[in-house]
Amino acid sequence: MRDDPTVVSLVVRAGDGDQEAWDELVERYAPLIWSICRRYRLQPGDTDDVGQGVWLRLIEHLPGLREPAALPGWIATTAQRECLRLLRVSSRVDPVDPVDSREVGEHAVEHAVAEEEVLRHERRRIVRAAFGQLSQRCQLLLAMITQDPPAPYDEISRKLHMPMGSIGPNRARCLDRLRRAPALATLVD
C-alpha cells in the first residue's frame, strides 16, 4: 500500500507544478490530517492552521521528496508535530521543557501514533472505495444506517421508497455486496 504507484506519480506531477495532481493529493490526504487533529482534540481554527502548515511544508518539500511512497508517513508525522506544537503554544497541555519533551520515549510514541493513523487512513480509503463501487441505492441505504444516530427505519422507508419490511433484507444484501467489492479484496492480508 505504501508503494502505491499512483501516489508516486502524483508527487512527481505535483512537483512539476501540476495543480490537478496536487488537488488529488489533497483530496487523498486531507482526511489523514483531519483525523490526526481530531485525535489531539484541536479546535477548528487550529485544525485549519495545522492543515495549512502541513501543505505549505509539503509544497516546499515536493521537489526534494526522494521517496514519494513514504509520503503518508511524512504527512502524518508533520501533522502530528504541528498539533503538538499548537497544543504547547496554547498551553492546553502542561508546559514542558522543549528539550525534555524530545526524549526518546516520546518520539517512539509519536512514531507509533503516526504509523497507526496512516494504516487507519489507508483502511478507510479502501472501505470508501468499496462503498463507491456499490449501487446508488445501496450507498444511500448504508449511509443512512451508519449515520450517527442511525436513521430510523420509517425515515429510510420514506426517503428511499422502500417498504419497512424489506429494509432488513436489503441491508444484508448491500453489506454482502460490500463484502465482495473488488476494492475490499486489497484489505485481505
Place this chain on the structure above:
Amino acid sequence: MTETGWNDDELLDALRDALQTEREMPRTFVDAGKAAFVWRTIDAELAALTYDSAWESADAAPVRSESRAATLRALTFASDGWTIEIELTPTGVLGQLDPPESGTVSARGHSGELASAEIDDLGFFVLWPIPTEPYRLICTPASGPTILTGWVTP
C-alpha cells in the same frame, strides 16, 4: 482476517468509521489545501515591499498598522518589471498596478482567498472586503506573469 470473515456488524463498523471523517471534515478544509498550491509560484515574480507609510511614523516598523478607521496607510511593492501601490482605506484596499494593465487581483492568506477583484485597463483595482488576517496580493495582468507581493498585516 479475510473478507468473508467480516460479519455484518464488523463491516458496518468499518464503514461507519470510513464515512465519519468525510461527514465531519468540512469541504473548506480540503479547498484551503488545494488553494495552498498557489504559494508554489512564490519565486515566479516576487514583488517586495519598498515603501510603507508606517515607516514615517515608526522607524523600520514591520508591515503592520494600528488600523484605526481614519488611518490611511500606503504600501508599495516592486518587482523587476512591475510596481503595485496599495492604500488601506476603510472602504477597501485601493490599488494601482504600474505599468497600467487590466487583469485580476486577489488577496490570499493562509486560509485561502480572502478577496478578489478585476484590475481595470488603467491598472486600478478595489479589493473588498478588507482582509482581517495577514495576506499577500496576487496580481495577474492580462499579458504578464503572476506577481506575488510580500505579506501585508492588517
